[in-house]
Amino acid sequence: xxxxxxxxxxxxxxxxxxxxxxxxxxxxxxxxxxxxxxxxxxxxxxxxxxxxxxxxxxxxxxxxxxxxxxxxxxxxxxxxxxxxxxxxxxxxxxxxxxxxxxxxxxxxxxxxxxxxxxxxxxxxxxxxxxxxxxxxxxxxxxxxxxxxxxxxxxxxxxxxxxxxxxxxxxxxxxxxxxxxxxxxxxxxxxxxxxxxxxxxxxxxxxxxxxxxxxxxxxxxxxxxxxxxxxxxxxxxxxxxxxxxxxxxxxxxxxxxxxxxxxxxxxxxxxxxxxxxxxxxxxxxxxxxxxx
Numbered sequence: 001x002x003x004x005x006x007x008x009x010x011x012x013x014x015x016x017x018x019x020x021x022x023x024x025x026x027x028x029x030x031x032x033x034x035x036x037x038x039x040x041x042x043x044x045x046x047x048x049x050x051x052x053x054x055x056x057x058x059x060x061x062x063x064x065x066x067x068x069x070x071x072x073x074x075x076x077x078x079x080x081x082x083x084x085x086x087x088x089x090x091x092x093x094x095x096x097x098x099x100x101x102x103x104x105x106x107x108x109x110x111x112x113x114x115x116x117x118x119x120x121x122x123x124x125x126x127x128x129x130x131x132x133x134x135x136x137x138x139x140x141x142x143x144x145x146x147x148x149x150x151x152x153x154x155x156x157x158x159x160x161x162x163x164x165x166x167x168x169x170x171x172x173x174x175x176x177x178x179x180x181x182x183x184x185x186x187x188x189x190x191x192x193x194x195x196x197x198x199x200x201x202x203x204x205x206x207x208x209x210x211x212x213x214x215x216x217x218x219x220x221x222x223x224x225x226x227x228x229x230x231x232x233x234x235x236x237x238x239x240x241x242x243x244x245x246x247x248x249x250x251x252x253x254x255x256x257x258x259x260x261x262x263x264x265x266x267x268x269x270x271x272x273x274x275x276x277x278x279x280x281x282x283x284x285x286x287x288x289x290x291x
Contacts (some may be wrong), residue, residue, distance in 0.1 A: 002064075003027050004152045004184050005049055010058035012044055017208060019044055021058065024203045024213040026152065029181035031174060033216070034188040035280055040205045042188040043085075044105070044155045050082060063142035063151065078106055081145030083138070085157030091130035095123060095140055099147075106148035114147035121166075134161035142170065146177070153177070153185045159194055171198050192276040203274065204283045211242070211283035216276070224261035225278045227252040228269030239264060242283055254282045 003025035012019040019041045026032045036042050047053045048060050051067030060067060090098060095118065103109040118125055121139040129137060138161050145153055153174075159167045175198050177183050189195065189201040195202065195216070202219065204212040212219075226236060229250040237244045239261075240253040254274055255261040261271050 001150040003061075004063055005154075005186060005224050006059070006061040007045065007048070008061075009057040010045075010048065010055045010060055012048065012053065012056050014026075014044070017041070019208045022205070022208075022210050023058075024201075024210060026184045026186050028151075029178055031178055031185040031187060031198050032201045032203060033192075034186060034196060034203045034205065035276075036205035037190060037192065039207075041208045042205060043156055044190060045205075046082075046084075046154055046186075049154055050077065050080070068226035078148075079108075079151045081148065081150030083141045083145050083152040083153075083155045083158045085160045088121060094126050094128055095132075096125040098129065098140075098143065099125075102144055103148075108149040110147050110149065114143055117143035117146055118200055135166070137164060138162055139166070146173075151183055155182065155185060156188045157190070158187070159189065159191065166195070172261055192280045196276055204280060204281070209285060211285070212279065217275055219276060219279050221258060221273075222258060223274035223279065224255045224258035224271055224283065225252060225268055225274045226255060226261055226265050226269050226271050228265065232265070232269055235264075236269075245282055245284075252282065254278065 005026040007022050007024055010019060010022045017039070022045065034042050034045065048055055049062055049067060051062070051073055062073065063079055065073040065076045068075045069075065099114060103111070121143055123136055123140050123143060132140065138158065139291040142158060159170065162170065171194065174185055174187070178185060187195065187199065199216050201209060201214065202212065204215045227250065228236070233244050233251045236251055236253040240255055242254050244251045244253045258273055265271050
């Protein structure tokens, strides 16, 4: 299965921030959730995927092309839908006028689909963009991205400013989009609840490093979170590759085998199946092992 987007050992430096040897891929027909806190490197990865910046090391491939280097990359980008967390457009123009400017860049632009999406999203086509709320601007950006039959959607914090009802609609829509087993989605977010329902794969990034990359079900079906008193800190640190987090109640850690966690810690600590929230909070570089 050839991936639509690949990062292989990718490094990028900005001042005191470094994206460090990031590797993961987005296969056709899947939703990959890219989750991390602000400043983790999520937007940098999106910019690298679009060829807006060039990697200092490693390889980026978008639909088989280097997005920053070749003429063919321009054609590849026409097969990509992109939504930024703060959509930037000509605010003095109307929704339909901006769409008219954007459409010629996409050979597969579908005007009828765009009109249907605007109506379904409640976006007035004749309204000036500067009159729209942040949430409505995001809906407009999503309509643009979904109206040219993109093979891969790059969504950078797309639920920002959206009300909970529309967020649920969007997640259902993205599930429908990948139903053809051809389209893929890279969905960047800080909100792991956005990924609980729809993501097939999860990439957890923190301070420029990938902490985990793999199937979501690996976490939900196999991992455990162990919570106990401070006297278990040394034993938990030896059992977890992510080290131990200190809480007001004691200590907690992730283990990758729930049955092994129960064997080791039942009767001494609380052992539960891990959630994505647990993985997001506890997948971190153990103290003393970073650069």
